[in-house]
Structure formats: C-alpha cells, structure tokens
Amino acid sequence: MCRWIAYRGETIALSHYVTEPVHSLVTQSLAALESTASTNGDGFGLGWFGEYPEPGLYREVRPAWSDENLRYLCRHLRSHLFFGHVRAATGTPVTRPNCHPFSCGGWLFMHNGFVGGWSALRRRIEALIPDPFYPSRVGTTDSEAIFLAILGAGGMTDPLGASERVLAQISEMVRETGPHEFRFTACLANGKDLYAFRYAVNDAANSLYYRESTNELLVVSEPLDQDPRWQSVPENHVLIAREGEGVVVRPLLESYRAAAE
Secondary structure, eight states, rough: OOOEEEEEEEEEEEEHTTSTTOOHHHHHHHHHHSSSSSOOOOOOEEEESSSSSSSSEESSSSSSGOOHHHHHHHHHHHEEEEEEOOOSSHHHHHHGGGGOOEEEEEEEEEEEEEEEEEHHHHHHHHTOHHHHHHOOOOSSOOOHHHHHHIIIIIIOOOOHHHHHHHHHHHHOOOOOOOOOOEEEEEEOSSSSEEEEEEEEEEEOOOOOEEEEEEEEEEEEESSSSSSSTTTTTTTTTEEETTTSSSOOOEEETTHHHHOOO
C-alpha cells in the first residue's frame, strides 16, 4: 500500500515534512511501518498550491529514495497546502500518469488503497465519470477514476456529499461482484479546504493519522515522529478541515444513509 502526507497551514518549504523528519515520507518509501508493503518504490509525486488557481505537480516513476532532484525541489518549493505520495502499485503500470497526486479543475487528490476486482469493475466505475471530466482521464488507475467520478458527481461544490455518493456506488459494486475488497484512504483539497477519508469494505481500512496545532494541520498515512499529539482517524470516518473552521472528524456515509432512508 502507498504512503502519503497532506499539509495545510503557514507557507513552508515542502522539505519540512517530505524529507526532513526522522520518519519522513522519503524514509517511509524505503521502510514503512504500518503498511502491507514495506517499500513504496513504484513512483512518487508532489502536489502544491501557490499563486495560480491550479496546483503544481511533480511526478516521477523512479523511487523517491533514488531521485536526487526530490530533496532540491522540496527545499525550494514553498506552499500553504501540499501533498506528497509514494506509490506501491496494485496492478496498474508504473507510469507517470499513474503516479499520485492527480489534479483537475483546481483540485488535488491522492489515494492509498484499491478496488478489488478492478479489471472486472473498471468499465462500470469509469462510467461514473461524466463526459466533461473524462478528457482528464489520462492514466489507468482506479484512484484517478474515483477522483474524476467524485468531481463529476458535484465534488467541486459539494466535495463531501459527492464523495459519499461515489463511495456508496462503488461499495455496492464490490459487494455484488465477488465480494471484493475496497480500501479508500484518500485526501482531496482545493487550496483552502481539505478532506481526508479512511474507509473500507470487506477489509480493514488503511491507517490514517492527523496532528493539529494553531498554525497547521498534518494528515499522514503513518506518524512522522514520536510526537504524542498524533491521533488516529477512526475507520469509516472522514476528516473535514474547511477554511476558517476547526477540524471535524465524523462517520462516513452517515448523511447519505439518512437521505436514503
């Protein structure tokens, strides 16, 4: 499984959390502690928001630990909201378009998990992507397909509701065909608001932690150090961090189920 970090707060260099901590993201690419894959060497990526509406992206197929450019970039790139991701592929090719994060319409998305039976379900899940968003489908991963399906379901104006609708649809698909497992530990952000999900069907959800202080929020696959302030996001919950509001962690699909009833 992949490892990732998301940061929102004061503008800082990406190196502060991607490369410098004792258990930084680069360290996790070689020696993850809470992953079914001890190494995450199938590419990596950075996504960050700056002075332009659309986020910046840097993605590479080489392992994070072997890319000499990464440390230089992270020392000089500064952002108030950024993503970092190291990939352990789950069946799709190791290509640059398949590396996370993904970007579309001013949004960033990254994912740790998989859709079980992807080859059988791919056509049905891709059918959830409306025509205006399908040209942004440049890779072959389940992750990118879910991201575009969320945006197409209204994610740009109602990211939480759209995410819950898509998760409910895919959950029903994997239950019908197998049943298969579905793991969705993911993050979605637009430069101001950030949403992090820890969800699974027919399986245990992948790990997710957060640490909040006055000036910053960190959301990570596993802690970067021994700081006692790290808190685990419960399974099947979403972390909501909207601009000007405090962090809220609540159950996933609660509003969706209530509306269905």
